[in-house]
Structure formats: structure tokens, C-alpha cells
Amino acid sequence: MRAAQITRFGDWQAVKVADVPVPVPRASEVLVRVAASSINSVDVSHREGQLKILTGRRIPQGLGIDLVGTVESVGTAVRGFSPGERVWGIRAGASGMKNETGLTADFAVVDARRLSRAPESLGDVEAASLVVGGYTALRALKDVARLQPGERVLIRGGTGGVGSAAIQIAAALGARVAVLASASTDRIVRDLGAIDFFDYSTATPASVGKVDVLMDTVGTGLLSWRRTLAPNGRMVGVAFDSLAGLASIGVSSVFASRRIQTFAGQPPAGSLEALGEFLDANGIRGLVHAIYPIEEIAEAHRVFSAGRVRGKIVITAAS
Ligand SMILES: NC(=O)c1ccc[n+]([C@@H]2O[C@H](COP(=O)([O-])OP(=O)(O)OC[C@H]3O[C@@H](n4cnc5c(N)ncnc54)[C@H](OP(=O)(O)O)[C@@H]3O)[C@@H](O)[C@H]2O)c1
Structure with missing residues (x-):
């Protein structure tokens, strides 16, 4: 499968798409077939090496901290998700950034506590932007x-x-x-x-x-x-x-x-469920600046880093 990676710490040209094995979910994780992911400011800090103290220096490292997609399989301890279900998820905090695969990939694993049903009122791209x-x-x-x-x-x-x-x-x-x-x-x-x-x-x-x-x-x-x-x-x-x-x-x-x-790090469990319900109930839309297929992730990083982005840049993947 394809995964967005940094192969060195640096500018947008450090971003590549690699062919890597599909990750295997641990007991508490869910494997998701990714429809869309987005670029966040933290991806740029990660790419530039500003988070090395947390991520370590071992390269390559996978990019991407959010996703929308469908459940492919679940870990042995996971309850409440089944294959084919449409979900969205997040992997904040620096720990997962050490991995070769982030969430901007064809498939990604997410802790079940940071995953929930995706909002029904939004398509994959708009949901990923939010x-x-x-x-x-x-x-x-x-x-x-x-x-x-x-x-x-x-x-x-x-x-x-x-x-x-x-x-x-x-x-x-x-x-x-x-x-x-x-x-x-x-x-x-x-x-x-x-x-x-x-x-x-x-x-x-x-x-x-x-x-x-x-x-x-x-x-x-x-x-x-x-x-x-x-x-x-x-x-x-x-x-x-x-x-x-x-x-x-x-x-x-x-x-x-x-x-x-202030606050930072992993969202408390249940956050995305509450967000989805709030967005559905209030008709909130995503502001999408541009959409790129995963092959063009480096160009998407170039545009993001140039600034003057209105809303989010979304990356589409497997589904
Ligand atoms: N604590 C958390 O859990 C958490 C979660 C998500 C994000 N964050 C952080 O939140 C920050 C924003 O993230 P983001 O994804 O929204 O970034 P972003 O998409 O790059 O947005 C930043 C915005 O700030 C504007 N801006 C720049 N200088 C400004 C100024 N002096 N006054 C007013 N607006 C100004 C930019 O406008 P122009 O480009 O037009 O100049 C841009 O629209 C980042 O530092 C990110 O790391 C924290």
C-alpha cells in the first residue's frame, strides 16, 4: 500500500510516497481503509524535525494525524466497530509519529478510543477537513x-x-x-x-x-x-x-x-463522537482549499507551507 513519509527532516521535498506493508492492528486498534486525510500544522513541524525530541531521529517516519474511511478489521480487544463501518479518527501526540506509517496512507491503524462513526451530513473530503x-x-x-x-x-x-x-x-x-x-x-x-x-x-x-x-x-x-x-x-x-x-x-x-x-495531545475518548453529532446537528461544513491524491502529497505540502491557505488541504487515498 501507499504511505506518505518523510525520508529526511526538511522542506516539502522531503515528503515521499512509499510502498509499505499494510499495518496490523494491535489488540486495542482498528485498521481503517483511508478515504481522506488532511495536512495539519503539526505535519510541518514533524517534517521539519522540530519534534525530533519526541519522535526520535530514525527515518522514514509516516505522516498524517487524521483520517476518514471504513473499518477494514479490528483488534482482538475492540468492541463497537465492525468492518465496512464509516469512521473518522485522529492520532495526536508524538508517539505514533515514530512509525513508518502515519494516517495519510491507503490503510492506517488508530486506537479505537480515538475513532468514531463519521458524521452523516459530510462527505469524506469535508469530514477529513474537520x-x-x-x-x-x-x-x-x-x-x-x-x-x-x-x-x-x-x-x-x-x-x-x-x-x-x-x-x-x-x-x-x-x-x-x-x-x-x-x-x-x-x-x-x-x-x-x-x-x-x-x-x-x-x-x-x-x-x-x-x-x-x-x-x-x-x-x-x-x-x-x-x-x-x-x-x-x-x-x-x-x-x-x-x-x-x-x-x-x-x-x-x-x-x-x-x-x-490551553490543551494539547490526544483528545479525550468520545471527543470525535460528540464533534460528529455537533456538526450533524448544526449543518457545519468544511472549508476545503484544495484536494490532492496521495501521490501528490509533496506538492500539497509545498502549497500548505506557502501560506494563504483558506481552510484545509485534503489528501485522498485508497477508498
Ligand atoms: N492544541 C491543539 O490541540 C491543537 C490542535 C490543532 C492545531 N493546533 C495548532 O493551532 C495552530 C493553527 O493551526 P491551523 O491548522 O489552523 O493552522 P493554519 O491552517 O496554518 O492557520 C493559521 C492561520 O493563521 C493566520 N494568521 C497568521 N498570522 C496571523 C496573525 N498575526 N493574526 C491573525 N491570523 C494570522 C493565517 O492566515 P494567512 O495564511 O492568510 O496569513 C492562517 O489562516 C497551529 O499552531 C497548530 O499547531 C493545536
Whole structure:
């Protein structure tokens, strides 16, 4: 079968498609025939070698942390999934990144606790575009920030993979959504459900005004943007790409009421089930920038790394 791999740590040209054996599920895992997967920021960090401390240096390593597909077979201890069932799944955290096969492949194994029925209202490509962004946004806005109907929320990075899901999820939760995104994306973010659009190259905390919740997917200038919080405001940051961003999150924890909350790693069991039900119930759509067959994964990485991607790049595979 085909699997997307990095054969060295580096730029998009380090990405290859290899012919590898179909993985065998362990007792707690499910083997999935992959229909679609997507490119996430963490794939770029992985490819560039920024996660070596966690993944080790042994090469090749498989790429991809999300998938939509059908169950091929199940491990001996798995209950509740049967062959042919349509599922979606995630493999976050660095441990699985050491393997020769990630989730961007014709077949992939996923821990049964990170797999659930795929949402019925979305086709494979759109569903793949919402696995990671949708989970991250729903957790940040509903579980961590406890966003309430009528509150004003600011999404920083509104046309990204996480941000485009966050706008729709915040609107579905009844919030008034303001967005910081790059110039000329006004129409896109309003179509997703935003009321206010601000160009990030010119906007300031003062021009945006007060917000009850700030969800940051950018990772820079956190302490400055925190000034937009109204009394009792809550802030959630999910990007850890800059050391300065991490430091800001750390410093903020000194001030309990203005703490920048965050989370990372594997989603709690049941997260994808809850996300699928939420997306189905609220008619949420995926924002898909482009679709590439797995053979063109390197080109897809080149386009992702060039920036100005609107939503997600999706990779199609076996099914
Ligand atoms: N904690 C978790 O569990 C978790 C889960 C998923 C993702 N993440 C992290 O969340 C971050 C975002 O992921 P993603 O997949 O959404 O990335 P993405 O698709 O690359 O989106 C990032 C967005 O930020 C925009 N942007 C860049 N600079 C900005 C600025 N100064 N102000 C406002 N917007 C700005 C970009 O717009 P332009 O390209 O137009 O400049 C882009 O649309 C990454 O750091 C990722 O690692 C964390």
C-alpha cells in the first residue's frame, strides 16, 4: 500500500510516497481503509524535525494525524466497530509519529478510543477537513472557554484549519463572532458566520473592541491581544509554534483570572463522537482549499507551507 513519509527532516521535498506493508492492528486498534486525510500544522513541524525530541531521529517516519474511511478489521480487544463501518479518527501526540506509517496512507491503524462513526451530513473530503480543526475548536470554545449564547468571541486566524471550524462552531453556539484574518478574506469569514472582520495586518486590540472569549490559533502577541478581554473574559490559546507564545501562556498562569488556557495531545475518548453529532446537528461544513491524491502529497505540502491557505488541504487515498 501507499504511505506518505518523510525520508529526511526538511522542506516539502522531503515528503515521499512509499510502498509499505499494510499495518496490523494491535489488540486495542482498528485498521481503517483511508478515504481522506488532511495536512495539519503539526505535519510541518514533524517534517521539519522540530519534534525530533519526541519522535526520535530514525527515518522514514509516516505522516498524517487524521483520517476518514471504513473499518477494514479490528483488534482482538475492540468492541463497537465492525468492518465496512464509516469512521473518522485522529492520532495526536508524538508517539505514533515514530512509525513508518502515519494516517495519510491507503490503510492506517488508530486506537479505537480515538475513532468514531463519521458524521452523516459530510462527505469524506469535508469530514477529513474537520477532524482536527473541529475537535480543537469545539473543545476550546465549548469545554474550555464555556462560550455562552450572546457572548462576543474573537477568533485569531479565522481562515486557517482550526479557525474556519471555530467561526462556525462559535456561531452555532449562539455567539457573536469577530475574526482576525488576512486581507481580502472578509467574504469567506462572513459566509462562515462571522459578524465582524478585521485585517490582521492593520487591526489593534483597541480597534477590535472588547470580547468575552478570545480563541487564539496564531501563537504570537498573546499578552497584547489579551487586552481585548472584557471583565470575566476567557482566553484559550492552541498554537505552540513560537517560544514567545509558550512563554506568554506560562507567564499568564500567574494571574489566575487572566490565565491563557490551553490543551494539547490526544483528545479525550468520545471527543470525535460528540464533534460528529455537533456538526450533524448544526449543518457545519468544511472549508476545503484544495484536494490532492496521495501521490501528490509533496506538492500539497509545498502549497500548505506557502501560506494563504483558506481552510484545509485534503489528501485522498485508497477508498
Ligand atoms: N492544541 C491543539 O490541540 C491543537 C490542535 C490543532 C492545531 N493546533 C495548532 O493551532 C495552530 C493553527 O493551526 P491551523 O491548522 O489552523 O493552522 P493554519 O491552517 O496554518 O492557520 C493559521 C492561520 O493563521 C493566520 N494568521 C497568521 N498570522 C496571523 C496573525 N498575526 N493574526 C491573525 N491570523 C494570522 C493565517 O492566515 P494567512 O495564511 O492568510 O496569513 C492562517 O489562516 C497551529 O499552531 C497548530 O499547531 C493545536
